Amino acid sequence: MKSVLIIGQSNMAGRGFKEEVEPIVNDRLFVLRNGRWWKMYVPVNPDRVTAGICLAESFAELYSKERDTAVGIIPCADGGTCIDQWEIGGVLFDHACYMAELAARSSEIVGILWHQGESDCTPERCAAYEEKLSVIIDGFRARLNLPDVPFIVGGLGDFLVNRSEAFAEHYEKINEALMNISAKKERVGFVSAKGLGANPDNLHFSAKALREFGVRYYEKFIKLENRDKKSRVAPEEQLAITELEKL
């Protein structure tokens, strides 16, 4: 079984209304519960009483069908959390690593999906965001011993302009930081949230939007995987290169 770790704040945990979309029916999709796999159900990421549809559902559905494989979701997103709460060695970081380590006993972790940043829409936090997230990405890859794992980051929704002045002024700066990280770091991919709609709160992506967002995450994910495959050097070639370098 393949698995993906999902981390970040409420828009990764998912606040989509169940009634708004068709349920995904696929016996090969699973969620981690107490370190074990259970057939996927909503909410996938039960961090709050308001947890609902999340983007990992359509991501996993597409992955499972296109690759003909079972897919497990490791749900570790936590609503309302800012980037500082995800620091290496903090509770959220350690929790996600524990869960990933348990999941790795019975699956191969193929990707990490991140969506977070709404809680960092202030002038000081925006400015520090790129550097902080970059350190966290390195931290997860090192701790989980997955140095090449694709790490997909999603943009904040344009609907935030309608929510408050603080969001309107800063959400694009978070998106720029996410794009910069994607441009600078190996196998980090940015997924745009352009055109995606919100719940009436203008804070959370709607269930329909999350279905589409999951598809966009998947499309970015396979590009990173494929880039990896194209550029990967076969072991015997690598050996030849290493030998050449000695000359």
Place this chain on the structure above:
Amino acid sequence: MKSVLIIGQSNMAGRGFKEEVEPIVNDRLFVLRNGRWWKMYVPVNPDRVTAGICLAESFAELYSKERDTAVGIIPCADGGTCIDQWEIGGVLFDHACYMAELAARSSEIVGILWHQGESDCTPERCAAYEEKLSVIIDGFRARLNLPDVPFIVGGLGDFLVNRSEAFAEHYEKINEALMNISAKKERVGFVSAKGLGANPDNLHFSAKALREFGVRYYEKFIKLENRDKKSRVAPEEQLAITELEKL
């Protein structure tokens, strides 16, 4: 904040119907989510789509009111699991320890609540149950560095006789094993399920029964705590005893 770890199978996770009881409203009750505390809501232990009311709710409510303290629940019960799946070093054991370790960063773990055994109602499993659970209790106390922590075990419901022949023949043997462990081990308390009712499935305690069961767990818990206090030897007396023993 005080906290309790809840482990076992579905009747600890809780399958009570929400509509059957009054909700507990108490701002000082919390559940662990992603290693952090969040205000208690149902389901406390979201192991399955069927998770509902659980006995830890009324336990925590009583504890909070009688001791005038905030109480957190660490939910690690997992439906359908047999005693072998709780072995030391297994996924469920390690998961529960990870969660308890995260909880211990921001609370004092004062008790462990166990309810499990339905999945062991076969002749072979019954016979080995007492020894296996005893080892698991020692394992949790050692791993969490809580050698004296009260460990409360609850009996299986009498309604199981209506469920199947296997249950009817064996559930009392599990209850005997639980009582034996309680009699032999320090600070392990047995709580009877006598008279408690079930959902129509004759497998899961009803929500009303779980409210009462939680009260019974609490009453046993404070007895163990009090016994501890009464019998505890002050450090200077302990030193005197140790010195005497050397003579």
